[in-house]
Amino acid sequence: MSNELVINSTAKGGRIALLRDKRIVEYHIEESENQFTVGDIYLGTVRKISPGSNAAFVDIGHEKDAFLHYQDLGPNFSSLHKLTQDVIAKRINGTRLNGVQLEAEIDKFGKISQVLTKNAPILVQVVKEPISTKGPRLSCELSLAGRYIVLVPFSNSVNISKKITNKQERQRLARLLNSIKPQNFGIIVRTVAESKEVAELDRDLQNLMEKWENGMKLLREAKPREKIIGEMNRASSMLRDMLNESFDSITVDDKDAYEDIRSYIHTIAPDKEKIVKLYSGKNKIFEQFGIEKQLKSIFGRSVSLPGGGYLIIEHTEAMHVIDVNSGSRSNTEADQEATAVNTNIEAVKEIARQLRVRDMGGIISIDFIDMKKAENKRLIYEKMKEEMQSDRSKFTILPLTKFGVMQITRQRVRPELHISTGETCPTCGGTGKVGPTILLTDQIESNLEYIITRQNEKHIILTVHPYLHAYFTNGLPSRRMKWFFRYKTWIKIVKDSSLGITEYKFVNKFGDEIEIIP
Template identity: 45%
Template sequence: MKSELFIDVQPSEVSIALTEDNRLVSLQKEARNIAYAVGDIYLAKVKKLMPGLNAAFVDVGYDKDAFLHYLDLGSQFASYCEFLKQAFDDKKRVPSLSRMKLLPDINKHGSVTDTLEKDQLLMVQIVKEPISSKGPRLTTEITFTGRFLVLIPFSDKISISQKIKTTEEKVRLRQLVESIRPKNFGVIVRTSAEGKRVAELNHELKTLLKCWEDTVANAQRSTPPTLVFEEESRIVSMLRDVFSPSFESIYVNDAETFGQISKYVSLIAPERQEIVKLYAKDEPIFDHFNVTKQIKSSFGKTVSFRSGAYIIIEHTEALHVIDVNSGNRSRAANDQESNALEVNLRAADEIARQLRLRDMGGIIVIDFIDMNKAEHRQALYDHMREVMANDRARHNILPLSKFGLMQITRQRVRPALDVVTAEKCPSCFGKGEVQPSLLFTDTLKEKLEYLINDLKVNNFIMYVHPYVDAYLKKGLVSLSRRWKLELGGKFKIMPDQSLAYLEYRVLDRDKNVIELAEEKDLETSSTKSKNKAKERNKGD
């Protein structure tokens, strides 16, 4: 299977698209200045105790107080509190956790009111990002994640990934980690550690230990609520979770990010460093590799998948509902039962892809086409389990109910990715009145004149819809060429498939967006054109 990764770095957000055999299977979008992301560690203060929920609301600086359940305190919470007390009593040095004697575990069935106090200082980690009207979910079981290992302070346990199958390798890794692990630090050995040498594991373990010490030192110097630890590079953090040495290529359109990713790949897979490639063309990277078109066709309420069949996806606060429809299939089987089985199997393929693509979590209910034969229902259940096997998120699939419904629960730590495929009319701004599209070229020329003559901007790129680009460049003496001769040729006009028909976007030489679009633009062009027409009529 040919797997490729495409990274689109924009000033405000980063998008990572994963394709398998040129088919989009995963899309991640994240703001570059995002706060309260999974894995971030905050110095926070207990705001309110809720005995009925056996939980506390904690102030981490977000609009809504974060939620900390008693079970998320961890069994070693007593040792954790003693360590923080030592750290805040003497802020000139970081206490040595390895020399500390761990206290007994807290009661699993204890009460939050007996364990926490109002205004108590805590070092907490985000385990679930803010979703809808809910604040972040927290834990005091701090972890630091690397490529091969996960470091867990206040623990002595070593866990090995279940995806490492051979007993010999599990024993080898356990012995290696035991030989390098400091006291009072637990370690989870990740799947990617399989076959790695002790020097590589030891280097990463020391890096994670340094992160722990720096985090405690930052907390000692800070006043709550304060962010005390985040990933060095959010992009590398996103890449770490999806990276595989089997990738054929990783394309990135930003030089700085290219350097970060090259360095990361050279550390974890030196023999694969050449797969990281810098994309330096002016055409948008997702357009060039046919990702934009797949995004437009894969998101939205209705998704077609084969021979006229389609699925309808509805999102609610509590669950996601998917309805399978056979549509007007032209090459349907002779009997309805075989036809239903075929559509359902192909729908299962698409649904498994959509769950990964949209990162849908929580409860998913699927209404498949009814099938009478028990062996067909079992075949569909087995097939769904098979196509979901590669899904990294924890999930559970139940067999079809007597109503023909399949229920899936899937881990949700981030809001579901909902890409809006419908385009707001850039001509009327949603008001329903559209100016003549023929006058759009007048608007573009006015903007070019304003950029060059008034703002003195050079070497910029104006992106327009591909249809508009074709119109501007048609003929030997095209509009585009005439504008360049008249205004000076220090700009480019390029197509961008992500834009609406009468929409444009301008980037300067540093790839920063120059904001120019205003609602009055087309009205101004229309007025000027009418005035020109009146002047010509007077002259006649």
């Protein structure tokens, strides 16, 4: 099983696709203007106390005030709040917590009005990004995630991931981390730390401590709404959480992003540095890896299954509903039960993939094809648990009901991903009026001549649909070759399947679209 990460840099940020055996299993769009990433720590200001919901609304710079519930303050909130006030007032100079006397833990069933007041400064961490009309969700139980460990200020415990089951290994890790952890810092040991040497764990710990110390220095002069400690970008956080021996390649099409990722890989896993590659092909990187075509096929309302069945995926405000249909498969099996089981197994694999790719959260209700036998229902339940094992989000799966419906709850910390797979009619451009499309190639050639002779542009790149690309480049001599003889300049033609068949654009060597000035 191969794992590849493909990163496409855009003007607004970047697109990230995780491929498993060449198929998309995760897809993320990272926008540079998105300031409120899960893991970011801000200096906020309490704007409103809501006794009815036992929560506070905190201003961290988003258009909607962020939500902070009493249960998310954490038992050591008093220690954090006191430290925040002392650092802002410059009553303490140190950035570590050595010698700091921890305050008494707050009452687990207390009221938020007892510990917070309006306009008070507060150090908070984003645990859920803004979704729809809601602002970010916050917590005061701060944590800094590293490659092997998670650092938790104002705690003194060492907790080991439950996925590390070997008793001797758990004891070894607990003994090592207890010996190197700083005072008043707790540690959560991640699954990937299994069998790692103390030097690697210590290096990860020191990197996190440096991050904390830099944040405390910034806090001394910080203004309200200012980010104190920032989480790394989406690509780096995916690598931190997922990079392992099964990763085959990381391909990036931007030199700066390539250098950043290579530097980060060198820090967390030097032996993996060679798998980072800078893409320099002629086609767009997502086009080259077949990602654009996959995106068109997996984000629609209807999703096809390999054996002829299909899924219908509906999204509502409260939940997601997925209907499994046998489609053309109903005539290929020996009996109805066999058809149902085989189609449902195919559906399970695709549904587990869809949940990750679309990052669907909340309640997901799946209506499988009816099966009579109880063992077949158990089989589908076990298959779903097996397929969901690699999902990084927290989830709960319930067995099928007697009506053949399965319910899944999946943690959602970011807005669900929507990609429009419908295209504007390439013939009318959405106007409802059909133009003389037979003249399209003449129009392109006319515009090309104008750009070269009147606007004196050089190094022109023409981006077109693959059909038009074939029309202009095939044959001897090709249309492009005739242009070369006529204009004494070579026109680079790039195919892009995301364009409609009648769409095209001219781009200069800097990647900027050329406007035709009449």
